[in-house]
Amino acid sequence: KAGVTQTPRYLIKTRGQQVTLSCSPISGHRSVSWYQQTPGQGLQFLFEYFSETQRNKGNFPGRFSGRQFSNSRSEMNVSTLELGDSALYLCASSLAPGQGIDTQYFGPGTRLTVL
């Protein structure tokens, strides 16, 4: 079974630009969550999607947004990029929320560098 895939793996942008990252969950998984990893803050929750609906959102500014499609694939978008947005962006998938004990599986991440 293929794991979580994320594209692109690496991205370099300049301040003020916008970026879109993509995540394909494990087949059969319908819940997708996004996390940002930085050296100072560790892994921080961005948002969670299920059935094309955002179920939960972390403490990030409105420049960070996302969506989920009917095939469970998800995208996240960051507008007006800032230097501090440089990070590893991780996507995780799980079967569905509220299913009791459930495990999230992570993709390899997209390394975003903002110059």
Add this chain to the structure above:
Amino acid sequence: DQQVKQNSPSLSVQEGRISILNCDYTNSMFDYFLWYKKYPAEGPTFLISISSIKDKNEDGRFTVFLNKSAKHLSLHIVPSQPGDSAVYFCAARSQGGSEKLVFGKGTKLTVNP
């Protein structure tokens, strides 16, 4: 405020010995705990989990212990192998059906041959 804390940024052990990684949490609403292993520039790899209704879960060389009264969990790796060298993250999920995980900042484990 940091709801999940891993107070040791690093740990070094000899091959064949036991590695014990610790994690403390403050939120009583957490009902499920997970340990992930991470190599640089890769996503975290799931290792083992435990529900709050249990106090121990074992999977091969990995055992997780949960002490709810102390709000403390630990990961034991026995015997430790050089390939176990990585950063280990403790994560917790709240009751209520959300998939949101709260992570500790990680402990870098080095297993010396």
